[in-house]
Amino acid sequence: MSDFLAPPVPVVPAPFHTPEREKLQEQARVFAAERVQPVADELDKVKGEIPPSLLDEMAELGYFGITVPREHGGLGLGAFEYCMIAEELARGWMSVGSIIARAQGAGTGVADEARRTELLRRSAAGTWIGAIALSEPDAGSDLAAVATRAERDGDEFVVTGRKRWTGNAKAADFIQVLVRTEDPRPGERRSAGLATLVVEKERDSFPEGLTGRPIDKIGYHGFVTWDLEFDGLRVPAGNQLASGDQGFADTQQWLNIARVHTAARAVGLARAAVEDCVVYLQEREQFEHPIGDFQAVRFTLATMAARVEQARSFYQHVAHRLDQGEPCEREAAMVKLLATEMAAEVTGDGIQLHGGNGYTTEHRVERYWRDARLTTIFEGTSEIQQKIIADRLLPRSPLG
Ligand SMILES: Cc1cc2nc3c(=O)[nH]c(=O)nc-3n(C[C@H](O)[C@H](O)[C@H](O)COP(=O)(O)OP(=O)(O)OC[C@H]3O[C@@H](n4cnc5c(N)ncnc54)[C@H](O)[C@@H]3O)c2cc1C
Numbered sequence: 001m002s003d004f005l006a007p008p009v010p011v012v013p014a015p016f017h018t019p020e021r022e023k024l025q026e027q028a029r030v031f032a033a034e035r036v037q038p039v040a041d042e043l044d045k046v047k048g049e050i051p052p053s054l055l056d057e058m059a060e061l062g063y064f065g066i067t068v069p070r071e072h073g074g075l076g077l078g079a080f081e082y083c084m085i086a087e088e089l090a091r092g093w094m095s096v097g098s099i100i101a102r103a104q105g106a107g108t109g110v111a112d113e114a115r116r117t118e119l120l121r122r123s124a125a126g127t128w129i130g131a132i133a134l135s136e137p138d139a140g141s142d143l144a145a146v147a148t149r150a151e152r153d154g155d156e157f158v159v160t161g162r163k164r165w166t167g168n169a170k171a172a173d174f175i176q177v178l179v180r181t182e183d184p185r186p187g188e189r190r191s192a193g194l195a196t197l198v199v200e201k202e203r204d205s206f207p208e209g210l211t212g213r214p215i216d217k218i219g220y221h222g223f224v225t226w227d228l229e230f231d232g233l234r235v236p237a238g239n240q241l242a243s244g245d246q247g248f249a250d251t252q253q254w255l256n257i258a259r260v261h262t263a264a265r266a267v268g269l270a271r272a273a274v275e276d277c278v279v280y281l282q283e284r285e286q287f288e289h290p291i292g293d294f295q296a297v298r299f300t301l302a303t304m305a306a307r308v309e310q311a312r313s314f315y316q317h318v319a320h321r322l323d324q325g326e327p328c329e330r331e332a333a334m335v336k337l338l339a340t341e342m343a344a345e346v347t348g349d350g351i352q353l354h355g356g357n358g359y360t361t362e363h364r365v366e367r368y369w370r371d372a373r374l375t376t377i378f379e380g381t382s383e384i385q386q387k388i389i390a391d392r393l394l395p396r397s398p399l400g
Pocket of ligand 1 (some may be wrong): 132387
């Protein structure tokens with residue numbers, strides 16, 4: 001029998017390669033394998049949350065401030081490094097690749113400069129990790145339909161309404177909430193009058209005026225995802241993001257980077273399936289052969305690996321362009337669409353190649369599939385990405 005082959009690991013390709021990036025990638029890969037994956041193996045099964053000690057280790061490595069400028073304590077890097085690290089972390093556990101998105105300067109864009117500086121420092125240090133509350137029971141794909149109200153009362157806003165799907169809400173230091181401060185005037189877009197408020201809170205509790213109910217999910221453990229009810233929660237007016245009533249435009253901007261980050265997480269999960277299959281196909285024998293000898297199996301694995309490489313190249317390309325200051329709205333939607341659909345299919349193929357063992361909780365591939373399946377839904381479904389792309393390619397006729 002030939003020598004056992006270890007799964008190949010990706011390298012930063014030539015046009016984007018720097019020694020610093022190679023070092024960062026290696027560091028994140030080792031951290032994911034040694035520190036993240038064992039925690040995922042233990043906690044995913046019991047729907048546990050990412051332990052504070054792991055968050056501390058991530059903070060130590062600078063993962064909450066990858067894109068925060070150095071003068072504020074961050075690593076001062078760009079979307080490329082952010083996504084590259086997210087891929088490595090998601091290869092260990094998707095939720096760990098996700099939690100870093102709740103920092104990176106999120107919830108710091110308040111008008112007061114001194115406070116902004118302080119929050120940026122906390123963001124980079126991992127002591128300002130948030131939750132993002134955009135979706136509502138009746139506003140999912142259609143975020144312009146957000147109905148949670150924030151009424152001004154002196155120096156405060158009074159917030160009333162319901163949010164759905166807010167990940168990490170109770171464990172967070174803040175919740176960034178998309179609210180309606182005014183109704184659109186006649187002739188205005190439906191998204192007019194939306195603003196973003198930052199609700200500051202203690203970890204592991206809800207402030208007065210806010211209650212939550214956990215949602216029971218089939219995957220994406222490590223995070224608790226919440227239904228939230230705002231009932232007269234008071235938020236200082238100074239906690240409105242400085243962009244004022246440009247809340248919708250702000251959200252679209254945030255979603256752009258979030259979509260490339262989701263593509264990177266999807267690549268991490270699909271890669272995990274390929275790597276696990278490379279091992280399993282050499283170990284498992286049928287018909288007196290390792291099943292990896294059978295051409296049908298080899299071809300499936302080959303196609304899986306090719307699709308992962310393709311998606312990685314695409315997200316790296318889009319992340320690089322974002323770092324050059326290009327808006328890339330269409331490309332962010334394209335890579336989110338292709339990488340997440342790829343990941344859902346490739347992790348499903350991984351289950352198939354594991355046979356009956358793939359359909360048990362004894363092998364990690366089922367977790368990859370449960371987590372990958374979500375990536376085609378959140379941060380805008382695949383259909384919404386198709387809509388974004390088509391709307392930028394093809395004008396509608398006046399009759400449409
Ligand atoms: C586990 C999980 C975690 C999440 N975390 C967060 C979070 O932290 N914060 C947050 O704000 N949100 C979060 N979300 C919400 C997520 O972003 C939404 O679920 C997603 O945007 C889809 O909205 P929806 O579920 O209301 O589906 P709907 O909008 O009701 O869509 C249902 C179906 O209709 C299709 N559809 C809708 N409109 C169109 C259209 N115009 N054209 C074609 N097809 C259409 C959709 O593609 C989908 O297939 C999370 C969701 C999940 C499941």
